[in-house]
Each structure stands twice: as C-alpha cells, then as structure tokens.
Amino acid sequence: MNIYDYLGKFHPLAVHLPIGILVVFIILGLFIPKKQLLDAYVILRLLLLVSALSATFSSLSGYILSGSDSYDTQLVSGHKFLAIVLTIVNWIVVFTLNYLLRAPSWIFNTMLIIVLMLLIFTGHAGGALTHGSDFISPPSVRTWLSSDSTQMRQISMNTTAFEATSIILEQKCYSCHGKNKQKGNLRLDTREGILNGGENGKLIGAEGTFVHHILLPLDDEEHMPPKEKKQLLPIEINYLVWWIENGSDFDHSLSTLNLPDSLSGIIAKEGVISTNNQIPDEEVQPADSKVLENLRKLNVIVTPIGRNSNFLSVRFVNVLQDSVTAAMDELTRINPQLIWLNLDDQKLHNEDWDKVGLLSNLRKLSVRNSNITDTHVSSLLPLTKLVSLNLVGTAVSDEGLIKINNLAMLEFIYIYQTNVDRAGFESLQAEFPDLRIDSGNYSVPIFASDTTIFKR
Amino acid sequence: MAIDGENLRRLEEQTRRHFIRNCTLGLGGLAFSSLWTGCNQSSGLVHQPISSGNPLAPRAPQFPARVKNVIYIHMAGAPSQLELFDYKPDLEKLNGQECPQSLLEGKRFAFIRGVPKMLGPQAKFQQRGDSGAWISNYLPHLSTIADELTFLKAVQTDQFNHAPAQLLMHTGSPRLGRPSMGSWVTYGLGTENSNLPGFVVLTSGGNNPDAGKSVWGSGFLPSVYQGVQCRSDGEPVLFINNPEHIDRNQRQASIEALSDINKLTYDEFQDPEILTRISQYELAYKMQSTVPEVMNISDESQSVHEMYGSNPNKSIFANNALLARKLVEKGVRFVQLFDWGWDTHGTSESGSIDIGLVNKCRETDKAVTALILDLKQRGLLDETLVIWGGEFGRTPMQENREGKTNSFKGRDHHAEAFTMWMAGGGLKKGFSFGETDEIGYSGINGKVTPHDVQATILHLLGFDHEQMTYPFQGRQFRLTDVHGHVIKDILA
DSSP states (O other): OOHHHHHHTTHHHHTHHHHHHHHHHHHHHHHSOHHHHHHTHHHHHHHHHHHHHHHHHHHHHHHHHHHHSOBOHHHHHHHHHHHHHHHHHHHHHHHHHHHHHHSOHHHHHHHHHHHHHHHHHHHHHHHHHHHOTTTTSOOOHHHHHSSOOOOOOOOOTTSBHHHHHHHHHHHHTTTTBSSSBBGGGOOOSSHHHHHHOBTTBOSSSTTOOHHHHHHSOTTSTTOSSOTTSOOOOHHHHHHHHHHHHTTOOSSSBTTTTTOOGGGGGGSOOOOSSOHHHHSOSSOOOOOOHHHHHHHHHTTOEEEESSTTOOOEEEEOTTOOGGGHHHHHHHHHTTTTTEEEEEOTTOOOOHHHHHHHTTOTTOSEEEOTTSOOOHHHHHHTTTOTTOOEEEOTTSOOBHHHHGGGGGOTTOOEEEOTTSBOOHHHHHHHHHHOTTOEEEOOOOOOOOOGGGSOOOOO | OHHHHHHHHHHHHSOHHHHHHHHHHHHHHHHHHHHSOOGGGOSSSTTOOOTTSOTTOOOOOSSOOSOSEEEEEEEETOOOHHHHTOOOHHHHHTTTSBOOHHHHTTOOOSSBOSOOBBOOOOSOEEEETTTTEEEETTOHHHHTTGGGEEEEEEEOOSOOSHHHHHHHHHHSSSSTTSOOHHHHHHHHHOOSOTTSOSEEEEEESSSOOTTGGGGGOOTTSOGGGSOEEOOSSSOSSTTOSOOTTOOHHHHHHHHHHHHHHHHHHHHHHOOHHHHHHHHHHHHHHHHHHHHHHHTOOTTSOHHHHHHHTOOTTSOOHHHHHHHHHHHHHTTOSEEEEEEEOOOOOSSSSTTOTTTHHHHHHHHHHHHHHHHHHHHHHTTOGGGEEEEEEOSSEEEEEEOOBTTSOOSSOOEEEEOSOEEEEEEETTBOTTEEEOEEOTTSSSEEESOBOHHHHHHHHHHHTTOOTTTOEEEETTEEEETTTTOOOOOGGGBO
C-alpha cells in the first residue's frame, strides 16, 4: 500500500469534522438573531473555513478510497457527487458569509436548508456504503412490538438448498461479498455471483476454490472468513462442503436432496420442551376443595401449576403404601384439573393402575421406578392427551411399548433401564418419527487424561 | 409552653376548608386505590401465609414453571474462563508483552501491582458440537455435551474478593445478612419430599467457600429455609441420631410433646421462628431414616460409579454430583455443590493455570458431564436447572504479586468478564450469549450481572423476581434487591 492509498483510510475519520461544524453552524443560524451572528462574524468565518478545508480533504481521501476497495458503484457515485456539491457550497458560504448575514432572512434560511439537506443525503449515502443500505431502516411494526426483535430466517427440511446456503452465508459472508461490497470482485448473495466466482476464479465445480478457502486452517492468510471476522460453525462448514460436493443444486429442497443425518444439526430446532403442549389452552373450573383437603390428608402433594391457574400437579412422594388406593380414588374426582402426575417409586395395585387410565386430561405422567408392567400399560391407552411419559426403571418391555401407538400427542418418552430392547425402540421410532425417545445408557468414557495427574 | 405553642400552631393550620378537602380527596383516593393496583398489592409472595403450620409445605409458583429443581455447581475460588471457555487467540500474540496503561488506569486488582504482563491462553481450544461452542482440552468430557449447554460469556460482577463476590452471587448482596438463593426458592415453593430438607448443600475440595456458611444461610427469612449441609463422610447430618438409651418411639413421644408446647407458644406470640423450631424437630426425626438411605451411594450400580467417577470410600466431588442427582430425584428442591480450590494465582503448583487448574478440571469434568447425561436419561433434565460458575473471572494478565512475577503461571481475580453456563429445561440448548473483547478483558455485548442470573433462575422456577419479597426492617426485600433483568435471550 502506498502513502496515497493510506490517505484513503482516513476518509471515515475526516468526514465527521465538517459534519460537526456544519451542524453547529445550522443550529446557530436558526436560533441566534442575525445581528448577534454579525458580531461573531470572525469566529463564524474561521469555523466555516476549517469546515471547508476538512471537507475538501474528506472529498479527496474519499476519492482515493473509492478506487481502492470494491463498493457498489451506484452508491459510491451518488455519495461522491453529493459530497463534492456540499464542499463547493461550503466554500461559497465562506466567501459570501458577510453578504449572507446582511441579506434578507429568506436567502440566509434557504442557504441553511440547502446545507442541511446536502449534509443528510451525503451522510446517509456514506453510511449506506459502510454499514449496508438497510442498516438504519426501521424494523416492521410487528417486530417492533413483539418482544423478541430478532426475526431470523430458519432452515427447515423444505428449504431449498440455495436458500439454506444463503441463510448461512448471509450472516458470515455478505458483509464483504454482498450487495454493497464485493471484495475480490466476489458476490455471494446472488446465484450469478456464486456461479461466476470472483477474481481468484470459480467457486464451485471442478476448479472451485470455495471449499479450499473455508477448510484452510484459521491461521492461514487465505482462510475465509478472515480470522478476525465471525467464523463458520463446524456444522455449517460440513453442510457447505456437502452442498458443493453434491453438485451445488439451487432449486430442490433439502429433503429431496436427502440431507444426511449427520447434517441435520443445521435444521432449526424447536424449543427444548414445549410446556405449551403440557398446559391446556382453556382454563377449567377450580377443583372441589373438599377433595383437595382429602388428598392433603393422605399426604398427596397437590399444587396448582401456577397461582393464576386451576390446573393441578400431583406428586405421590410422601404417600404411605396403605393409603395409595384411597388417594387414587380421590384423584379420579379431580380429573378435569389434573394435568401432571408423578407416581415415582409407587407400588400400585392392578385396579389402581386402571384408575390412572381414567385421568384423561393428563399431559405429563412419570411412573419412574414404579411397579408398572406391560399389562398396566394397556390401562394408559385412554390418556390420549399425554405429551410426556417417563417409564425409567420399570419392567415395561417391547410388548408394552408397542401398545402406546395410539397416544397421538406423545412427544417425549423415557425408557432408560426398562426391558425395552433395540428392536422395540426402533419399531416405535419408525412408527413415530417425530417422537423423542430417550433410551439413555449414556456413557462417559474414560480418557487417558482422566488418570494423568499433572505435575511440574 | 413552647411545645404547646407549636402544637397549637399546627392545629390552627388545619382549617375547616382543609378538613373538607381532605375528606373528599381522601375518599376518592381510597376508591382509586382499589381500581389501580399499587406496589404492595402485587399478586406476589408478599406475606404469604405460612400459618398452615408447615413452612415447608409445597406451594404453587406464581406462573407455570419451566423447572422444578435447581442444582447449582459453584467452583469456589473462580475458575479461569480464559483457559476453559473464552477463546482469545489475540491474547496469545500479546503473551509476555506489558499490559497497556489504558487497561490498568482506575482499576483495582486483588494482587496485581504495577504493570503486569499479558498471558496467553494455556489450554488448546476447539469448537465443539453442532453449536460450535469453544471448550478447551481441559474439559474433554464436557466438550462432548456442548450442545446441551447454554453459555453466558460476559458475566460481570463488581466484587473482586472471594467472600463478597460469593455472597453477591448467592444472596444478591456482597455483605452478610441476606438470604441465599436456595432459601428464597424454598421460601417460595416449599419442598415436596417431607422427609428430606428442601435445600441441601454439599461441599468438596477440602474447604468451605471463603464466604462461609452465609452463602447458604437464610438471612432474615425464617431459619427453616436455610441450607442443610450434608457431610460426604461419616454421618451425613450431624446430631440427628438418638441419644444413648433412647429408642425411636421414646424420641417420637418427646418430639410430639415438645411440638404441642411449642404450638401453644406460637398461638400466643405468632413468631415464625417457633414454627421453624417445630418443623426442624419433626424433620430431624424423619431424616433419621431417610437421610442415611438417600446419602448412601454404595448401593448404586458399578456402571453409575464408572460414569461419574464416584467412589463411596472417598470424599470427592464426583460423589456429590451423584448425590445431587439422587436428591433431586427424591424431590429436594435446591441442591448446592461447592468445590473449593479453583483460585489459580500462580503462587503454587496447585494454584497454577497450567498444572493445578488441569487437575481441578480432571477431578470434576467427568462427574459434571455424567450428572447432566444422567439427569437427561432419567427424564429429569427437562425439569431441573443446572448452573455452573465461579464468583468472578481471571485476568488476561499474569499475576505479579507485589510487583514480582509469581513462580507459576497464574491469573489474578477479574470482575469484569467471565463465563457461566446453564443446562436444563426452558433454555436454548447449544447457545452462547454475550461476547468479550479480543483479550477477554471486558464484555462487549450481552453483558449480564449476578442479579440477572438470579432473576433468570427465579423466572425459570415460575417467579417474577420483583414480586418475590419479604418484609424486613420496614421494607420489602428481594433476592435481586433493586437490580436484575431476566436474560430473555437464553430462554427457549
């Protein structure tokens, strides 16, 4: 870089001096009587002279900068034209200030408004160049009103491969290779740009360099995105490599292109657990307080799910073995309100398990380490609103598991430490591809480092 | 006479017109106050009656909660974020150079004096999982579950000494006397298992945290809400066994008699501490049988011990992690794990970031990872919130105690930016929030404070932190004092 190019770098710094001075000048002109301004004539003129000189320097450095970097040519020429006009007007004001201050008000005010307008439009065009033209466009009213302001486009299986690619590139690449800036003459926000490549040759195809650049180690000078910029995630890199190696199809959806499972991580995930499905939309009448009192006497924990709700959550942890039957009877009397039930560690009689089947509004049922068996699972079949079922540590096997296939709302099922084997797991998963079955048995392997004690 | 004169003057100020005006406006004001709800009429927790007799009875949260239980893992001493989660390649380049004055001016450090040198990251970093979270090779196990975690990369505190910073983190104030987070939570929600305490504390690493037992104290809340510390060897809870020659029936009879007398006293004086006393006696009696059972990890299968790296014959962090899962499974509301020994100044081998810290990581990494996976496979992770963090971070500069270079590599206390993570229900999984500058000195976006973390924890438990209050010394107090915003960006 020669000294000439180096001067160009000062453009973004220099422009703010004339802007500041001119704004002060406009404010003074609008609010201070001209008579008093005439008294300060020498000061005003000096200020305007500094502003005109710095505006001239800004114009020159801007001209150098526009040649050294790739910007949107249309935006640049607009900015250049306005800036030159503003500089000339500034000089004219310097030399005619004495006259302007003595001239009729309308002439002086017109001049102020012309300067103001030029300032706004020049500044806006300049800002659009550095920050992108949509940087200060207001968000739509809807996003303004809703609390989460980030409306990100998300990738789903129906997204086309090009769309998915551009969602990734938009966040990490467009700022240098987009509409407003095309470093290395490369543009990634259009099909043509991706197909044509840049000054370093093609991106995709046999001689394509795209994969090469993103796979280079972080420290390599040619690594993209540059080290100091936001990096692509490993999953995004894998996706882009897959997309390019498989012919970089633009039009088909990810599902038609058979996106491999290993890349499913780029698909936007739903929230962890949708509590919404676990709470019915419509409120119910409060439960009979006498029943609640009876339940409390039996040591059953009954709590509303929230203080503003009549829906109930029940846990049996303190219930004595000989009051289980009585407690189950009482539960059937709060069926409309009862949505979450925890029977962990309980030993229920056969007829008590049948009573669970009567609690038709249950959304969440946990029977961890209880005595539930395959036979009892049949009595759960009327629970068609069930969203989450925890069978951990029970004797339930494939035979019982396959029965639950009419629980259409089920989203989560936990089968760790049950007698369900691989076959049962797979047949259930095949039947309900969206059901999240957690079979557990996670292991934390022993690494060599686990036993190495560090010393000096 | 002078006083009478003053009174007379004041009475004369109230003319008939004043009286009539006050009557009309006053009545209007009374009517208005029922139309608009004021500060003290929130639907919150103000004066929640605990007169049902059992201050620990389970209660509903304000609104449906995302999680029911909390396991808070505090690495006392403050682990170095720059060796674990906050990857700063630029700091490597500055390694050994003198710290610029601009970073030191107007700042106070615990031990750094004069101009320290910058110290590059000692660990090797890599992006992990689909989410690409940076986790160093010090935590090889945690790296495998990066996609389960939610990182807060720019937590900022205003305390740079251990005890006040720990108090701020757990009680919302750097000074003694406020209730801890676990106490607030059990005050708000009670506890489900009536045979176990609602708030259990387990410590490891050879020492209690610097702030002492106040970090699980109940402050001005009734003392029934304070954390119960269970010891990891010997008897888990001291002084609950029967005295010699007294059997369980006699014990029961005497406790019942005591409770009756105490109830009479309560009816007379209405002091909540009497209810505390009654329920503590009863709980201690019930705990005689349940606590040894739940605190005994030798019944767990060999595969579980392999997973956690736990060993019933030792007193180690891994045992506490396993116990945390068992306690939550049995309905304990709030479990607090403290592990001591993360204060890596570089003054000794065990307190260095390239030796001691590696060993501390090895002691805890496997168990923390196992805890999360174990909760997950038991279907408990969706209703439990796991939090991991220290009381502050560590400096990007190498510590130069009293102006001299320390004999080992170490970093001083740093309040401006450090990393915490959470896992569990209601959070965006595999998500990092906040960012620090190129050298990890201070947060540049997504800055959060301990009060924000506390507000978020209460939110996930179904409480508005501004409405969970307790009257004390003439005003309503809350965990987050007058601060705190729920970190909405990390909520799913």
